[in-house]
Amino acid sequence: MLLFATKRVARAILTVLIVVGCAFAALRLSSDPALVVLGPDAPPSAVAAFRAAWGLDQPLWQQFFYYIAGLLRGEFGRSLLNGADVLPLVGSRVLVTLEIMIPALAIGILVGVSAGAYAALRHNTPKDRLVMMGAVAGFTVPHFVLGLVLVLIFAVHLGWLPSGGNDSWRSAILPVVTLSTGWAAVLARFTRSSVVEVLGQPYIRTASAKGLLWRAVIIRHALPNAAIPVVTTIGFMVGGLLAGAVVTESVFSWPGLGQLIVTSVAARDVAVVQCVLLLVATAMVLSNMTVDFLYTLLDPRLRGGRH
Amino acid sequence: MTELASASAARPATRRRPIPRGVVLAFGWILLMILVGAFADVLRPYSITALDLSARLTPPIGFGGPITHPLGTDELGRDVLSRLIVSIRVSLLIAFGATVLGVFLGGTLGLVAAHFRGLIEQIVLMLIDAQAALPFIILALSVLAFFGNSLALLIALLALYGWERHARVARGLALAASTQGYMLAVRQLGAGPWRLYVHHMLPNISATMIVSATLAFPEIILAESGLSFLGLGVQPPMTSLGNMVGYGRGYISSAPWILLFPSIVIVITTLAISITGDWLRDRLDPTVS
Numbered sequence: 249m250l251l252f253a254t255k256r257v258a259r260a261i262l263t264v265l266i267v268v269g270c271a272f273a274a275l276r277l278s279s280d281p282a283l284v285v286l287g288p289d290a291p292p293s294a295v296a297a298f299r300a301a302w303g304l305d306q307p308l309w310q311q312f313f314y315y316i317a318g319l320l321r322g323e324f325g326r327s328l329l330n331g332a333d334v335l336p337l338v339g340s341r342v343l344v345t346l347e348i349m350i351p352a353l354a355i356g357i358l359v360g361v362s363a364g365a366y367a368a369l370r371h372n373t374p375k376d377r378l379v380m381m382g383a384v385a386g387f388t389v390p391h392f393v394l395g396l397v398l399v400l401i402f403a404v405h406l407g408w409l410p411s412g413g414n415d416s417w418r419s420a421i422l423p424v425v426t427l428s429t430g431w432a433a434v435l436a437r438f439t440r441s442s443v444v445e446v447l448g449q450p451y452i453r454t455a456s457a458k459g460l461l462w463r464a465v466i467i468r469h470a471l472p473n474a475a476i477p478v479v480t481t482i483g484f485m486v487g488g489l490l491a492g493a494v495v496t497e498s499v500f501s502w503p504g505l506g507q508l509i510v511t512s513v514a515a516r517d518v519a520v521v522q523c524v525l526l527l528v529a530t531a532m533v534l535s536n537m538t539v540d541f542l543y544t545l546l547d548p549r550l551r552g553g554r555h
Numbered sequence: 556m557t558e559l560a561s562a563s564a565a566r567p568a569t570r571r572r573p574i575p576r577g578v579v580l581a582f583g584w585i586l587l588m589i590l591v592g593a594f595a596d597v598l599r600p601y602s603i604t605a606l607d608l609s610a611r612l613t614p615p616i617g618f619g620g621p622i623t624h625p626l627g628t629d630e631l632g633r634d635v636l637s638r639l640i641v642s643i644r645v646s647l648l649i650a651f652g653a654t655v656l657g658v659f660l661g662g663t664l665g666l667v668a669a670h671f672r673g674l675i676e677q678i679v680l681m682l683i684d685a686q687a688a689l690p691f692i693i694l695a696l697s698v699l700a701f702f703g704n705s706l707a708l709l710i711a712l713l714a715l716y717g718w719e720r721h722a723r724v725a726r727g728l729a730l731a732a733s734t735q736g737y738m739l740a741v742r743q744l745g746a747g748p749w750r751l752y753v754h755h756m757l758p759n760i761s762a763t764m765i766v767s768a769t770l771a772f773p774e775i776i777l778a779e780s781g782l783s784f785l786g787l788g789v790q791p792p793m794t795s796l797g798n799m800v801g802y803g804r805g806y807i808s809s810a811p812w813i814l815l816f817p818s819i820v821i822v823i824t825t826l827a828i829s830i831t832g833d834w835l836r837d838r839l840d841p842t843v844s
């Protein structure tokens with residue numbers, strides 16, 4: 249177990265390093281920050297001074313080394329545009345994003361898991377098909393279409409809710425509904441197939457054959473076993489929370505992390521983009537790792553690793 | 556509605572059962588989209604850049620619009636139907652190209668990993684992990700904004716969407732197949748890697764790879780339309796479905812038809828391909844999820 253944990257953590261750190269390294273190389277090679285910030289008409293002396301000030305005149309590997317050393321000291325770089333420390337900027341946007349993501353995920357899990365379990369327990373009945381049809385529809389409608397249709401109905405025609413911004417809790421309703429629909433749909437499909445599979449297992453037959461109430465069979469034997477793949481899926485969703493709202497935030501002008509990355513990418517603010525990438529990749533890797541550990545906790549058969 | 560229900564009802568994979576009506580409908584829609592894409596230049600009544608400033612923002616037929624513009628016009632008087640037809644072609648071409656490239660890339664890497672094992676396999680696995688750790692939309696935003704935008708780059712980038720899943724599938728299949736009798740026999744007979752993989756392995760794993768590709772295809776359509784919606788995908792004067800929705804967003808209260816028609820096409824197309832993909836998976840290979 250300890251060996252598995254050590255290997256898993258080392259692998260996670262290596263993954264983040266690869267992502268950061270690729271991002272660093274790609275961003276540095278693709279554009280010259282000095283020319284972006286100072287403009288193409290800047291005098292060569294100013295460009296040279298800018299490069300020296302930001303350490304851009306050194307070889308790439310050295311820059312990367314300094315960057316990693318800075319990260320270890322907690323320095324995430326300064327915005328090329330205004331020299332502000334990027335971490336507080338990115339951090340504040342993360343909070344704004346989580347304001348809609350956490351309620352959306354909670355609703356998605358609640359609706360999706362219960363709908364999936366409901367459908368599985370009524371396997372191959374019209375109710376099951378109805379729920380699954382809804383799930384397929386919710387899964388294939390892109391966020392921007394759903395969001396815009398919601399705006400069209402609830403903001404433009406009915407005038408009940410604001411179409412964008414984040415002035416009050418009411419402006420969070422439409423983005424939360426948009427985001428939770430997709431998650432609920434995915435989870436409903438997963439939960440259904442997982443519960444259906446578990447219900448076909450011999451231990452379920454044994455449990456009901458020994459005279460256990462059907463309700464007890466479901467609650468004690470079926471659902472805990474069916475939960476394992478569902479928990480995994482939820483884990484991946486948590487990892488994608490930070491990056492999952494780029495399009496939705498754009499539809500509703502919600503000033504979160506997604507909007508920040510769109511604007512900083514457009515402004516070619518390398519430091520901000522890098523910080524966001526690092527953050528997003530770390531969140532993803534951490535949650536993947538947690539899922540792996542959860543696996544071994546939930547399913548004793550897997551002790552020793554998933555691979 | 557009932558057609559869709561019967562599609563999911565027909566799960567059990569017995570041989571030679573009739574194709575569910577929902578799948579037939581989905582097939583029909585996909586065929587229609589392919590035909591529209593193929594004959595876009597013949598079908599479109601106007602050029603996509605033809606301006607008609609006297610007929611700006613005319614609503615579709617049935618909402619007070621004239622018959623000359625069945626789906627209405629946008630604020631420059633461009634015909635929505637014509638733009639829709641061309642958008643279908645562009646979006647399908649991009650998604651198709653990206654899917655084929657992605658399956659090729661992922662499949663090759665997966666096979667390479669399974670063939671060489673050892674260090675090379677570890678490197679491929681690390682790449683898969685790194686890709687899985689980086690949400691596609693973030694990657695795409697960064698690359699497109701910093702490298703500029705071209706159609707080739709967009710397709711190449713979208714090919715990165717899902718390659719890690721294809722690679723995992725291919726590696727798993729190849730590892731399983733290499734222990735089977737036929738592979739051992741062919742290897743014992745002295746076949747080289749090319750013969751081994753292309754003539755013997757590929758036919759045996761292709762069904763699953765096709766399923767894997769079909770499942771990725773609608774997601775790539777959604778990814779492309781999402782990027783184009785954000786203004787980072789297909790650039791004007793070219794048009795794509797997502798591009799039309801993003802553009803129509805500015806007229807959501809005055810001319811909702813500009814964004815509604817492409818939205819409907821996106822939703823039905825991805826739905827149709829998903830239904831077909833699910834059905835194919837059940838038919839060809841129930842082990843892929």
